[in-house]
Amino acid sequence: MVKTDALIIESSDQVPRRTLFKRFPIPRNFGVSPGSSVERGRNWPAPANATRIKAFDIYRYDPDQKKNPRLDTFEVDLDDCGPMVLDALIWIKSRVDPTLTFRRSCREGVCGSCAMNIDGGNWLACTRFIEETQTPARIYPLANMRIIKDLVPDLTHVFAQYEMVEPWLQSKTAAPERERLQAPEDRAALDGYYECILCFCCTSGCPSHWWNGDRFLGPAALLQAWRWLTDSRDEAAGDRLDKLEDPFRLYRCHTILNCTRTCPKGLNPGKAIAEIKKLVAKRHG
Amino acid sequence: MDRYRFLSPLSRASGLGSAKAGFTHWWAERITAIALVPLTVWFAASLIAHSGSDYQAFIAWAGAPVTTVLMILLLLGLFWHMALGLQVVIEDYVHGEAKLWALLAMRFLCVGLPIVGILAALSIAFGKSAPL
Amino acid sequence: MDRISSTRPRPLSPNIQIYRPQLTSVLSIANRITGVALSVCAIGLVGWLVAAARGPRAYSWFQGVIGAWPVQILLLIATFAFFLHLCGGIRHLVWDSVRGFELRQIYSSGWAVVAASVLLTLATWFLSLTIGRVV
Ligand code: SF4
Ligand code: SF4
Ligand code: FES
Numbered sequence: 206m207v208k209t210d211a212l213i214i215e216s217s218d219q220v221p222r223r224t225l226f227k228r229f230p231i232p233r234n235f236g237v238s239p240g241s242s243v244e245r246g247r248n249w250p251a252p253a254n255a256t257r258i259k260a261f262d263i264y265r266y267d268p269d270q271k272k273n274p275r276l277d278t279f280e281v282d283l284d285d286c287g288p289m290v291l292d293a294l295i296w297i298k299s300r301v302d303p304t305l306t307f308r309r310s311c312r313e314g315v316c317g318s319c320a321m322n323i324d325g326g327n328w329l330a331c332t333r334f335i336e337e338t339q340t341p342a343r344i345y346p347l348a349n350m351r352i353i354k355d356l357v358p359d360l361t362h363v364f365a366q367y368e369m370v371e372p373w374l375q376s377k378t379a380a381p382e383r384e385r386l387q388a389p390e391d392r393a394a395l396d397g398y399y400e401c402i403l404c405f406c407c408t409s410g411c412p413s414h415w416w417n418g419d420r421f422l423g424p425a426a427l428l429q430a431w432r433w434l435t436d437s438r439d440e441a442a443g444d445r446l447d448k449l450e451d452p453f454r455l456y457r458c459h460t461i462l463n464c465t466r467t468c469p470k471g472l473n474p475g476k477a478i479a480e481i482k483k484l485v486a487k488r489h490g
Numbered sequence: 491m492d493r494y495r496f497l498s499p500l501s502r503a504s505g506l507g508s509a510k511a512g513f514t515h516w517w518a519e520r521i522t523a524i525a526l527v528p529l530t531v532w533f534a535a536s537l538i539a540h541s542g543s544d545y546q547a548f549i550a551w552a553g554a555p556v557t558t559v560l561m562i563l564l565l566l567g568l569f570w571h572m573a574l575g576l577q578v579v580i581e582d583y584v585h586g587e588a589k590l591w592a593l594l595a596m597r598f599l600c601v602g603l604p605i606v607g608i609l610a611a612l613s614i615a616f617g618k619s620a621p622l
Numbered sequence: 623m624d625r626i627s628s629t630r631p632r633p634l635s636p637n638i639q640i641y642r643p644q645l646t647s648v649l650s651i652a653n654r655i656t657g658v659a660l661s662v663c664a665i666g667l668v669g670w671l672v673a674a675a676r677g678p679r680a681y682s683w684f685q686g687v688i689g690a691w692p693v694q695i696l697l698l699i700a701t702f703a704f705f706l707h708l709c710g711g712i713r714h715l716v717w718d719s720v721r722g723f724e725l726r727q728i729y730s731s732g733w734a735v736v737a738a739s740v741l742l743t744l745a746t747w748f749l750s751l752t753i754g755r756v757v
Contacts, residue, residue: 325642
């Protein structure tokens, strides 16, 4: 069971059953620009014959209306709906409000499309059981993103930051006749890093990226940077470190570790960033 | 309010490029932190040991050579670490022109205060009637 | 101000307003707040040295200020801030050597820092009060 009472969280999929604070004790629209503040939306009641009902508070934004984002409450008939949060969203879209907009594709946690903020933590809607959510479940888009519509964030900037780490093999040596050889131990160095599905749960959950996301590359891009730095076949380590060694790009990471806490693939961006900092230290002395 | 500018996503993300710096700051923050572990623990322990003692006893301790040296090291390490740490805090939360002024004010304090403190520690050590 | 730019101005989804406080972020912000608080204490430290250097009268005036009960409460908080920043700082130094990054370790070290800070604060005050009374 991933719902837990334990104080010590052992894997990122665990959800605390109780928390002292559901959110930081600050005003609801603290520091929010006028166009971004969230207003109360409407209620969408469950069908008359429903017996097992669960409420979902869902962030809505429609770019075609000149209105602020709002929080709608939907009542979902659990007997008519699959077990995951994504199932609830699909149920709402097909039974209640066809305009509800969200991304999804694989519905099994490998494409990274359905990342969103569920009960205050970033996760994939397709791998979070409805049973594990609070009542009402609080569904927001990924935190700190420009919103295109409802639960669909504009990922242009974070993908541009990903592009900045040049996530491809770079080698000046002429390509060999056959495959590039790699010792099993060197291949093992990529484990825990190559599995990233670019859902950006980590970057969106990183407070440092909230305040300085224009310059700080964020955990997702930095984990990928490490994935190439640690690849024995890559020849560009020096250039990569040159581009990373910057007070904002890399060192804005303050090892808060919200990234590691939230990664739905159980990866460790915080550790990857510490590895990069260690590598920079190594080449300085 | 920034005027909206049509920049390509990559141009926004790369900004002014890498400063190729940041390591020295990060490293100095760690070095001063390591130095401060024994220094602050020594200081806290001394305070406990001298709680309730009178001025004479206190000055006898504070004027001893070992105390003076450690106190000066503490002041240097403390304010250096403080300047590095506050710099990050200011850079994180203060943007625009205010950042420059905040950094400037913070650095004046972090240079000036330890000098005052060191002079005070020295004048206790040499028993001069203090210049302060 | 447009913190993160995209191709069109769009609403920014909430961040700190909705994100669940976790031991990770709470201890990080605590390290920061205690750091700032201790910076204020550092100014007090210099004032205390100057008072001592100026002679018995200035020193006893300063001790009088410190002895007032509201200041004592502030000092108690400062002691806790000191130990939290100290223990949290050591935790950070361990991380900087790329150790202790498993979630289980992150959470156990986090709670250990909280417990150690409380205990060390209590021990400090117990000792200083008893020693103060003996002398
Ligand atoms: S460890 Fe670094 S990247 Fe991860 S959440 Fe913290 S500041 Fe962000
Ligand atoms: S590191 Fe994890 S949370 Fe971050 S983008 Fe990759 S899979 Fe998503
Ligand atoms: S739909 Fe692919 S990760 Fe959720």
